[in-house]
Amino acid sequence: xxxxxxxxxxxxxxxxxxxxxxxxxxxxxxHLFYRRPPFGGAYAIAAGLDDALTYLEELDFSPExxxxxxxxxxxxxxxxxPSAFLDSLADLRCELDVHTVPEGTVxxxxxxxxxxxxxxxxAQLVETTLLNLVGFQTLVATKAARVCDAARGQxxxxxxxxxxxxxxxxxxxxxxxxxxxxFVGGCDATSNVLAGMRYGIPVKGTHAHSWVMxxxxxxxxxxxxxxxxxGGSVFLVDTYDSLEGTRVAxxxxxxxRAAGHEMVGIRLxxxxxxxLSIGARRIxxxxxFPAATIVASGxxxxxxxTALKERGARIDVWGxxxxxxxxxxxxxxxxxxxxxxxxxxxxxDWEYRMKVSSTPAKRSIPGQLGVRxxxxxxxxxxxAIYDETLGLGDAPLVxxxxxxxxxxxxxxxxxxxxxxxxxxxxxxxxxxxxATARERARASVDALPAALRxxxxxxxxFVGLDARxxxxxxxxxxxxxxxxx
Amino acid sequence: xxxxxxxxxxxxxxxxxxxxxxxxxxxxxxHLFYRRPPFGGAYAIAAGLDDALTYLEELDFSPExxxxxxxxxxxxxxxxxPSAFLDSLADLRCELDVHTVPEGTVxxxxxxxxxxxxxxxxAQLVETTLLNLVGFQTLVATKAARVCDAARGQxxxxxxxxxxxxxxxxxxxxxxxxxxxxFVGGCDATSNVLAGMRYGIPVKGTHAHSWVMxxxxxxxxxxxxxxxxxGGSVFLVDTYDSLEGTRVAxxxxxxxRAAGHEMVGIRLxxxxxxxLSIGARRIxxxxxFPAATIVASGxxxxxxxTALKERGARIDVWGxxxxxxxxxxxxxxxxxxxxxxxxxxxxxDWEYRMKVSSTPAKRSIPGQLGVRxxxxxxxxxxxAIYDETLGLGDAPLVxxxxxxxxxxxxxxxxxxxxxxxxxxxxxxxxxxxxATARERARASVDALPAALRxxxxxxxxFVGLDARxxxxxxxxxxxxxxxxx
Numbered sequence: 001x002x003x004x005x006x007x008x009x010x011x012x013x014x015x016x017x018x019x020x021x022x023x024x025x026x027x028x029x030x031h032l033f034y035r036r037p038p039f040g041g042a043y044a045i046a047a048g049l050d051d052a053l054t055y056l057e058e059l060d061f062s063p064e065x066x067x068x069x070x071x072x073x074x075x076x077x078x079x080x081x082p083s084a085f086l087d088s089l090a091d092l093r094c095e096l097d098v099h100t101v102p103e104g105t106v107x108x109x110x111x112x113x114x115x116x117x118x119x120x121x122x123a124q125l126v127e128t129t130l131l132n133l134v135g136f137q138t139l140v141a142t143k144a145a146r147v148c149d150a151a152r153g154q155x156x157x158x159x160x161x162x163x164x165x166x167x168x169x170x171x172x173x174x175x176x177x178x179x180x181x182x183f184v185g186g187c188d189a190t191s192n193v194l195a196g197m198r199y200g201i202p203v204k205g206t207h208a209h210s211w212v213m214x215x216x217x218x219x220x221x222x223x224x225x226x227x228x229x230x231g232g233s234v235f236l237v238d239t240y241d242s243l244e245g246t247r248v249a250x251x252x253x254x255x256x257r258a259a260g261h262e263m264v265g266i267r268l269x270x271x272x273x274x275x276l277s278i279g280a281r282r283i284x285x286x287x288x289f290p291a292a293t294i295v296a297s298g299x300x301x302x303x304x305x306t307a308l309k310e311r312g313a314r315i316d317v318w319g320x321x322x323x324x325x326x327x328x329x330x331x332x333x334x335x336x337x338x339x340x341x342x343x344x345x346x347x348x349d350w351e352y353r354m355k356v357s358s359t360p361a362k363r364s365i366p367g368q369l370g371v372r373x374x375x376x377x378x379x380x381x382x383x384a385i386y387d388e389t390l391g392l393g394d395a396p397l398v399x400x401x402x403x404x405x406x407x408x409x410x411x412x413x414x415x416x417x418x419x420x421x422x423x424x425x426x427x428x429x430x431x432x433x434x435a436t437a438r439e440r441a442r443a444s445v446d447a448l449p450a451a452l453r454x455x456x457x458x459x460x461x462f463v464g465l466d467a468r469x470x471x472x473x474x475x476x477x478x479x480x481x482x483x484x485x
Numbered sequence: 486x487x488x489x490x491x492x493x494x495x496x497x498x499x500x501x502x503x504x505x506x507x508x509x510x511x512x513x514x515x516h517l518f519y520r521r522p523p524f525g526g527a528y529a530i531a532a533g534l535d536d537a538l539t540y541l542e543e544l545d546f547s548p549e550x551x552x553x554x555x556x557x558x559x560x561x562x563x564x565x566x567p568s569a570f571l572d573s574l575a576d577l578r579c580e581l582d583v584h585t586v587p588e589g590t591v592x593x594x595x596x597x598x599x600x601x602x603x604x605x606x607x608a609q610l611v612e613t614t615l616l617n618l619v620g621f622q623t624l625v626a627t628k629a630a631r632v633c634d635a636a637r638g639q640x641x642x643x644x645x646x647x648x649x650x651x652x653x654x655x656x657x658x659x660x661x662x663x664x665x666x667x668f669v670g671g672c673d674a675t676s677n678v679l680a681g682m683r684y685g686i687p688v689k690g691t692h693a694h695s696w697v698m699x700x701x702x703x704x705x706x707x708x709x710x711x712x713x714x715x716g717g718s719v720f721l722v723d724t725y726d727s728l729e730g731t732r733v734a735x736x737x738x739x740x741x742r743a744a745g746h747e748m749v750g751i752r753l754x755x756x757x758x759x760x761l762s763i764g765a766r767r768i769x770x771x772x773x774f775p776a777a778t779i780v781a782s783g784x785x786x787x788x789x790x791t792a793l794k795e796r797g798a799r800i801d802v803w804g805x806x807x808x809x810x811x812x813x814x815x816x817x818x819x820x821x822x823x824x825x826x827x828x829x830x831x832x833x834d835w836e837y838r839m840k841v842s843s844t845p846a847k848r849s850i851p852g853q854l855g856v857r858x859x860x861x862x863x864x865x866x867x868x869a870i871y872d873e874t875l876g877l878g879d880a881p882l883v884x885x886x887x888x889x890x891x892x893x894x895x896x897x898x899x900x901x902x903x904x905x906x907x908x909x910x911x912x913x914x915x916x917x918x919x920a921t922a923r924e925r926a927r928a929s930v931d932a933l934p935a936a937l938r939x940x941x942x943x944x945x946x947f948v949g950l951d952a953r954x955x956x957x958x959x960x961x962x963x964x965x966x967x968x969x970x
Contacts, residue, residue, distance in 0.1 A: 014692050174655035174659030192491070240968075331811040356725055
């Protein structure tokens with residue numbers, strides 16, 4: 001899919017404005033970040049960044065796209081874009097330098113997930129598409145991490161979570177990219193075949209109610225399915241009556257066993273799944289199928305899974321759809337992309353830029369930013385946001401919303417979250433396997449302090465600004481106040 | 486985008502099961518509908534149906550797709566799909582007969598938006614993709630209709646609503662298809678350039694905060710923008726202070742006027758927009774710009790627009806983003822696709838099929854269904870769902886959830902909502918212009934009784950089953966009860 005025009009018109013009118021004003025080649029640095037952790041939690045899982053890089057590498061206005069732009073008119077019916085500007089777009093190739101956190105990284109509010117540097121025109125032009133790609137996938141990866149974190153056995157071991165959300169996703173691509181992000185966030189497989197082919201995610205699935213309804217009896221439906229897939233039968237038992245269906249499944253399972261195969265299990269999709277799973281477990285065990293798994297699906301999310309576990313549900317595998325891939329309880333991360341600094345040419349000094357607001361949380365952070373994460377003996381100490389020019393000093397960090405100070409112990413080990421991934425528009429390294437991002441997310445969530453993993457929490461990891469950067473931000477805010485007094 | 490594999494794996498395993506069982510060529514009829522009106526309202530606006538037809542027409546397994554399916558393995562590491570089955574998929578072309586309501590039609594719970602008839606294998610295979618395409622677009626078109634219905638002046642005239650949601654949409658296609666659906670639902674334009682090119686939707690937009698931040702002063706930013714787009718300047722005034730920004734805009738507007746151009750207006754994007762718009766209106770009027778429009782954006786939806794109007798906001802144009810294109814307060818319609826009847830061959834009688842449930846609302850409606858809408862003198866009387874074989878009788882209709890009876894007056898005029906659109910997999914007519922669907926939606930919403938247009942309402946349009954169909958449904962439910970007694 002060509003994403004060059006998957007952007008807001010104003011990115012193009014601004015590009016044209018910069019071009020007309022002769023400042024298109026000024027250098028700018030933008031940061032993509034979010035302000036509030038989604039779903040009432042304390043963290044997010046970065047995702048969609050590799051898709052963002054692919055978009056940037058492939059940025060290219062085709063003749064058809066330019067013809068369309070050339071056809072647009074202003075209110076006075078004159079062309080919106082001068083043809084010389086469109087000619088310049090025809091030659092445009094991405095020259096941006098980009099840093100990102102690796103996909104699957106735990107990220108906190110105000111930390112840049114992505115830093116874009118280069119010609120003002122280009123760095124501005126890509127805003128909408130980057131927000132669209134990274135915002136949505138980060139949201140779904142975070143939801144998946146929360147769901148998978150809830151789906152743990154009594155010893156804390158992770159139970160399989162399957163993503164089943166395509167039918168309720170926002171368009172085909174809203175489905176495929178949600179499947180990708182859900183996998184990064186920790187899911188084990190998807191039902192989405194296109195996502196399986198495109199991203200190498202394991203695909204899973206068995207049959208639907210309509211399979212059962214296509215036959216005269218549930219037994220005939222199960223027998224026919226077992227005959228077609230003797231080694232891979234999960235019977236959906238709730239078309240008519242879940243426990244009765246489970247009994248029928250065990251009888252078909254016995255036939256399968258006589259023929260040398262084992263049924264894999266059953267799926268519950270409606271009703272009181274705590275009670276039904278306990279009943280189904282008993283029926284399966286008594287019929288000699290203690291290894292048969294119980295899959296549950298139907299409006300599940302981290303809250304429903306936790307509630308089912310609290311009620312003693314005997315569910316082995318979790319099928320999670322709508323509430324995961326639409327991020328049902330918060331369908332937007334609210335990611336933003338803000339200008340941090342500008343300079344006339346690459347050799348000049350950066351001039352700080354920030355969005356001033358009467359709400360401290362809405363003030364952006366000026367500079368060309370880096371993020372250093374400090375750990376000590378496996379404990380999360382603090383994350384520091386600093387300006388590359390000013391560096392990261394030893395003075396206590398300053399909370400960007402509260403102003404609270406926090407010193408980083410001298411023996412804490414820091415590592416940089418942002419890595420250079422695109423130089424002058426070209427990848428510096430090949431894309432990593434998606435499974436690597438997934439392992440990173442799972443390991444990071446496992447390592448988080450319990451308070452930050454709570455489903456709903458006011459706990460926050462300390463993210464602070466370098467003290468000098470905080471003073472710069474304060475003085476810019478102050479000078480705006482002066483100006484408007 | 487090739488959507489053939491944008492489906493759940495189980496559609497393919499079921500297809501394989503039908504093929505193995507020798508029943509792939511049995512005839513089936515499925516219906517796509519929703520059960521509860523979204524957003525607490527009383528209606529939905531059908532959308533996405535033309536995209537669904539394009540998908541069906543283009544259904545085709547490529548060698549690459551078949552190779553991928555051939556690579557899938559069962560738990561015992563044997564191939565999931567026999568190669569003879571994959572060979573049959575290579576030859577598959579859509580043979581389905583499809584009826585739909587026209588896009589932009591007001592539809593109520595339980596009414597089929599789309600009816601699919603044809604070989605069981607094919608009619609089942611397409612479920613997920615149809616739900617994905619039609620469910621999402623119907624949801625967004627409905628949201629757009631509600632937003633546009635709220636955006637009316639004191640005389641009831643519609644005010645312009647611009648859709649700005651791409652950056653928060655669910656992937657690029659979640660954005661483009663949301664823009665399409667928002668236009669069908671009544672929006673006037675989109676910021677999404679790709680949607681503009683693809684669907685011919687008018688595109689709109691001016692500049693962002695980062696434009697203002699790229700210059701040393703707001704005045705310089707506005708002047709530069711005015712110079713670049715003298716005939717099309719809407720100045721975003723809230724980067725530093727909305728009212729101060731409005732004053733600067735009037736000064737630049739005066740310069741523009743001296744040069745023979747008129748500024749179009751200003752945009753407010755944060756703060757108390759009732760108060761700010763009243764203040765900005767006064768500043769604009771006093772400075773001699775009574776015709777300058779005030780555009781508002783920022784977390785708007787039908788509720789926020791209504792609240793602003795109640796507070797006397799002086800807003801002329803509404804920019805609606807996140808809450809529209811993500812359907813923020815209900816990001817899934819919960820559309821379903823249910824088998825209604827099956828027969829061994831085209832000449833045989835249909836055998837009814839239905840999903841039985843202890844919840845009346847969740848019982849599906851058996852048959853090969855039609856929908857007739859009855860009006861009398863411009864008043865909405867009732868919608869009747871009937872089975873094509875049984876026909877629509879004169880006896881009172883029966884509510885599918887409540888069992889309530891309602892007679893249709895003899896002088897009511899009925900018209901069929903479902904129209905044949907695909908015959909043996911090919912369109913019977915060319916696609917209609919999107920603007921036609923939009924006009925249909927706007928006219929239908931305008932004609933709805935006030936009670937059904939309330940933002941939150943328990944009022945329902947009466948949708949009833951033909952009396953004989955209701956008895957068939959009752960008797961199938963009863964026989965299932967008997968069976969499980």
